[in-house]
Amino acid sequence: MQLSSAIAAVVTGGASGLGAATARLLAASGVKVALFDRNAEQGEAVAKEIGGLFVSVDVTNEESVKAGFAAARAAHGVERILVNCAGIAPAAKTTSRGEPHSLELFEKVIAVNLSGTFRCIAHAATGMSAQDPLNADGERGVIVSTASVAAFDGQVGQVAYAASKAGIAGMTLPIARDLSKSGIRVMTIAPGIFETPMLLGLPEDVQKSLGEQVPFPSRLGKAAEYAQLVKAICENEMLNGETIRLDGAIRMAPR
Numbered sequence: 001m002q003l004s005s006a007i008a009a010v011v012t013g014g015a016s017g018l019g020a021a022t023a024r025l026l027a028a029s030g031v032k033v034a035l036f037d038r039n040a041e042q043g044e045a046v047a048k049e050i051g052g053l054f055v056s057v058d059v060t061n062e063e064s065v066k067a068g069f070a071a072a073r074a075a076h077g078v079e080r081i082l083v084n085c086a087g088i089a090p091a092a093k094t095t096s097r098g099e100p101h102s103l104e105l106f107e108k109v110i111a112v113n114l115s116g117t118f119r120c121i122a123h124a125a126t127g128m129s130a131q132d133p134l135n136a137d138g139e140r141g142v143i144v145s146t147a148s149v150a151a152f153d154g155q156v157g158q159v160a161y162a163a164s165k166a167g168i169a170g171m172t173l174p175i176a177r178d179l180s181k182s183g184i185r186v187m188t189i190a191p192g193i194f195e196t197p198m199l200l201g202l203p204e205d206v207q208k209s210l211g212e213q214v215p216f217p218s219r220l221g222k223a224a225e226y227a228q229l230v231k232a233i234c235e236n237e238m239l240n241g242e243t244i245r246l247d248g249a250i251r252m253a254p255r
């Protein structure tokens, strides 16, 4: 897909971190960007900075997501790009201090990370499928979701998070197959350890030690590097149905 002002994008979790960096790069490429997030203050600020639209959306809520797509489409037309970055990462072990893992917490992580991602994909796929193709190959849209290296090497305390992210990796190929007749590509990025507000909240020595665990380059990933891969996926039509690790060759230790 050729990025231009004729293309509209929706970025969930666009108020912060990887989503905000992606929104910035897509906007810099001319794309009209709508940010879906529950953080209105930061979302409005990023939207203002990039000349985009912020819509207050909770990806766990069907009505909220439906209204979000309606608002984004009214402003920019139907999206040709969806990037799913909304996510949460609470830590808890399968059993701890004589108590089983809270099922409520487990289901919440699945609701935001996995079901929230799928909900947005289903809405975007429906909108994209009804559009005219963008090129001679019949391409109608691109969907990029965010898993994590935890989908493959989840650490102690990451059971819910790893399950949600493995779900995203696992549904990538079947969704790509479902949408192939409509010319919609479906990709997932599995980031390693990236410098985002989540990680920048950790003490500096912890950040340094995390960075040093990366074989090469021995540092945390930058949100702009994640955004760069999203852009490459949008532009390279042969990328479809796959999860790409973006991690400097890190394989997470048990803890």
Ligand SMILES: NC(=O)c1ccc[n+]([C@@H]2O[C@H](COP(=O)([O-])OP(=O)(O)OC[C@H]3O[C@@H](n4cnc5c(N)ncnc54)[C@H](O)[C@@H]3O)[C@@H](O)[C@H]2O)c1
Pocket (backbone or CB within 6 Å): 012, 013, 014, 015, 016, 017, 018, 019, 036, 037, 038, 039, 057, 058, 059, 060, 085, 086, 087, 088, 089, 112, 116, 146, 147, 148, 149, 190, 191, 192, 193, 194, 195, 196, 197, 198, 199
């Ligand atoms: N930072 C990393 O090292 C890293 C590594 C692997 C995967 N990831 C994944 O990348 C994605 C982005 O992470 P980040 O580091 O930029 O985190 P972040 O916390 O900076 O951004 C996540 C955004 O999602 C939003 N969000 C959370 N729940 C939501 C909901 N129910 N509805 C709408 N928005 C919601 C938050 O408000 C926030 O703006 C997440 O899915 C995360 O799991 C991050």
